[in-house]
Amino acid sequence: MEITPLQRIVAQLTESEAPRVWSLLVTAFGELAQELGDQISGALLRQICELIGIKPEAMRVALHRLRKDGWIESKRCGRTSNYGLTVWGRSQCVQASPRIYSRDPIAKQTWFVMTDPTQTQTHDVSNGAWVTPNLLLTSCAPKNTDAFLTLIGANTQVPPWIRSKLCDRDTIARSSELANTLSALQTQLKISPLLNPLDVTVVRILLVHRWRRIVLKAPILPDEVFPETWRGSLCRELMFDVLSTLPKQGLRVLEDAAASPKPHYVRAN
Amino acid sequence: MEITPLQRIVAQLTESEAPRVWSLLVTAFGELAQELGDQISGALLRQICELIGIKPEAMRVALHRLRKDGWIESKRCGRTSNYGLTVWGRSQCVQASPRIYSRDPIAKQTWFVMTDPTQTQTHDVSNGAWVTPNLLLTSCAPKNTDAFLTLIGANTQVPPWIRSKLCDRDTIARSSELANTLSALQTQLKISPLLNPLDVTVVRILLVHRWRRIVLKAPILPDEVFPETWRGSLCRELMFDVLSTLPKQGLRVLEDAAASPKPHYVRAN
Numbered sequence: 001m002e003i004t005p006l007q008r009i010v011a012q013l014t015e016s017e018a019p020r021v022w023s024l025l026v027t028a029f030g031e032l033a034q035e036l037g038d039q040i041s042g043a044l045l046r047q048i049c050e051l052i053g054i055k056p057e058a059m060r061v062a063l064h065r066l067r068k069d070g071w072i073e074s075k076r077c078g079r080t081s082n083y084g085l086t087v088w089g090r091s092q093c094v095q096a097s098p099r100i101y102s103r104d105p106i107a108k109q110t111w112f113v114m115t116d117p118t119q120t121q122t123h124d125v126s127n128g129a130w131v132t133p134n135l136l137l138t139s140c141a142p143k144n145t146d147a148f149l150t151l152i153g154a155n156t157q158v159p160p161w162i163r164s165k166l167c168d169r170d171t172i173a174r175s176s177e178l179a180n181t182l183s184a185l186q187t188q189l190k191i192s193p194l195l196n197p198l199d200v201t202v203v204r205i206l207l208v209h210r211w212r213r214i215v216l217k218a219p220i221l222p223d224e225v226f227p228e229t230w231r232g233s234l235c236r237e238l239m240f241d242v243l244s245t246l247p248k249q250g251l252r253v254l255e256d257a258a259a260s261p262k263p264h265y266v267r268a269n
Numbered sequence: 270m271e272i273t274p275l276q277r278i279v280a281q282l283t284e285s286e287a288p289r290v291w292s293l294l295v296t297a298f299g300e301l302a303q304e305l306g307d308q309i310s311g312a313l314l315r316q317i318c319e320l321i322g323i324k325p326e327a328m329r330v331a332l333h334r335l336r337k338d339g340w341i342e343s344k345r346c347g348r349t350s351n352y353g354l355t356v357w358g359r360s361q362c363v364q365a366s367p368r369i370y371s372r373d374p375i376a377k378q379t380w381f382v383m384t385d386p387t388q389t390q391t392h393d394v395s396n397g398a399w400v401t402p403n404l405l406l407t408s409c410a411p412k413n414t415d416a417f418l419t420l421i422g423a424n425t426q427v428p429p430w431i432r433s434k435l436c437d438r439d440t441i442a443r444s445s446e447l448a449n450t451l452s453a454l455q456t457q458l459k460i461s462p463l464l465n466p467l468d469v470t471v472v473r474i475l476l477v478h479r480w481r482r483i484v485l486k487a488p489i490l491p492d493e494v495f496p497e498t499w500r501g502s503l504c505r506e507l508m509f510d511v512l513s514t515l516p517k518q519g520l521r522v523l524e525d526a527a528a529s530p531k532p533h534y535v536r537a538n
Contacts, residue, residue, distance in 0.1 A: 112417070112419065114383070114404065116428070116430040117401055118430070119430075132386055135383065146428045146429065146430065147428060148381070148425075148426075148427060148428055148431055149425070149426070150381065150419055150421065150422070150425050152419065153419070156417075156418070156419050157417075157418070158417060159385070159415045159416060159417055160415065161385040161387070161388075161415065162417055
């Protein structure tokens with residue numbers, strides 16, 4: 001049986017780790033239906049899952065979980081259902097989107113924050129990482145604090161024992177794997193571009209999902225303070241480049257493609 | 270019995286704490302005989318001690334200790350002895366002098382040095398203070414280190430919990446006492462200046478001794494990072510002002526004064 005170009009790419013993008021279905025569907029909703037009122041038909045979801053190799057039963061279980069957890073809601077529409085993000089689910093996607101889709105890193109500066117070791121800490125750490133119980137690196141300076149605060153300048157070396165505590169090893173390793181995968185994919189797509197809107201969308205979802213699992217686990221800090229083996233900066237660059245060759249498809253185009261047996265081709269833009 | 274102006278000043282300068290004789294003699298040698306080959310006669314030392322209220326026996330014990338500890342050496346000279354600093358004793362005085370006599374603080378900058386908490390520290394701390402076992406503030410950046418190093422800029426607030434660890438409370442309290450004493454003395458000397466070279470010298474020695482016991486116990490760091498109650502900067506200013514009204518007397522002038530029963534007056538300069 002001949003393998004299609006899409007099947008080869010899907011295999012490449014899932015070989016290191018099969019994505020969890022419910023988590024991948026969150027990525028799909030964030031990618032396709034983040035606008036207020038956006039709905040994805042059950043038929044379109046099924047086709048996307050099928051192209052990724054997810055069985056219908058696994059998709060149904062995942063949709064059930066996402067509904068139960070408050071991510072999505074479904075609407076009956078004749079004999080089928082449409083699915084959309086809830087207000088809360090949408091707010092989660094909107095919050096994460098700049099970190100996932102931005103061409104440039106979100107964090108522009110690093111504050112070195114050392115708190116009194118004899119006091120209990122109450123600082124918000126959403127934009128940084130604790131290196132020790134009283135040393136925080138963050139891109140957003142805490143206010144009203146009695147901590148020692150200093151901006152890490154361009155001439156200041158951040159030693160390896162600090163860098164190594166900012167991000168877990170798995171995330172660092174994944175950034176390296178994704179950079180390699182993206183680099184190979186970039187070459188491949190130049191030789192044989194994907195033209196079918198569903199194919200394009202499937203690859204976008206898988207790419208965004210891989211990157212999302214890295215970037216949302218890493219602290220919001222400039223790339224310079226990460227360990228030397230961090231490839232986040234390269235991933236961001238390659239993601240932007242590869243996604244620009246896989247333009248985002250409108251929901252209507254996708255629904256038409258899902259409803260029709262004929263192949264639909266991506267409009268040049 | 271009438272009290273002389275010198276006796277009043279000596280009482281003021283020793284009321285908070287009677288100086289240890291051997292330590293005061295180190296100050297005297299540093300003040301009077303720091304040049305290579307300088308010698309102080311036993312007679313001059315006795316008169317200085319007498320004016321301060323130190324008994325001859327206490328002086329003899331202190332001189333014995335200083336000889337034993339390698340600070341000074343004595344030379345017989347007819348029926349009396351002369352005393353001078355040893356090479357080591359002189360090197361100690363030469364090293365301490367800039368900190369004691371400088372009009373301006375020695376330290377111009379503060380480095381914030383955070384070392385890896387999991388490693389044993391080997392940094393030299395002569396120019397700074399450890400705030401925690403892995404946080405050092407120093408005016409002299411360590412080299413070849415894997416510590417996190419940053420210069421504390423003018424806009425950076427050093428919080429009280431760091432300031433409070435830089436210098437012991439006694440030293441801080443002494444700086445406050447000395448500033449008050451100096452301030453009162455400044456006024457007093459304007460009204461009734463000291464004219465006798467021995468009187469001038471005795472007051473200089475007592476002042477330098479008080480200040481030496483503060484400044485050599487404090488870390489070599491800019492005044493800005495000390496606790497708010499530190500009066501080192503004011504002490505330095507007042508010391509400079511008061512000492513300039515009590516000009517340093519040459520050893521020959523002092524030896525003549527000690528050898529002669531007539532009062533010798535300070536030359537105007």
